Amino acid sequence: MDESVAVRFYKIEQLANDIYERLHQEVVKLGFSASDVALLQPSEANYRLERDPSNSEFSLIGNWLNEKGMKLGMLLFHADGSFFVEHDIVKPHPSKTGWFVEAVNAWGRGEDIRAEARLLQMPE
16 A cells, blocks of 8 residues: 555554444444354555545545456545445345345434445345
């Protein structure tokens, strides 16, 4: 990891871990067991800095990849303290027939972490 990226990650690492815990709570709330869905840790993402076109500040962006290099989710931390995190689930809902859980998302600013699952109806 590039030094400037590592420094930026170090600054948000605790927040990223808190977000991970909040996503995990959402998965459990849906009815999945811990072994049904394996969320990746924030430290497992590949990070880079990218200039935000709206304010010219640098945002920290991380991508979670599977073993084949396919994207499983992303973490986005803006310089103003706001963030958006998404982790794919793509599994049938454990209790709602005809629905599947596409992903879990978290967003907010600082310690204000909001989260929800994204559900979609199964195609017929």
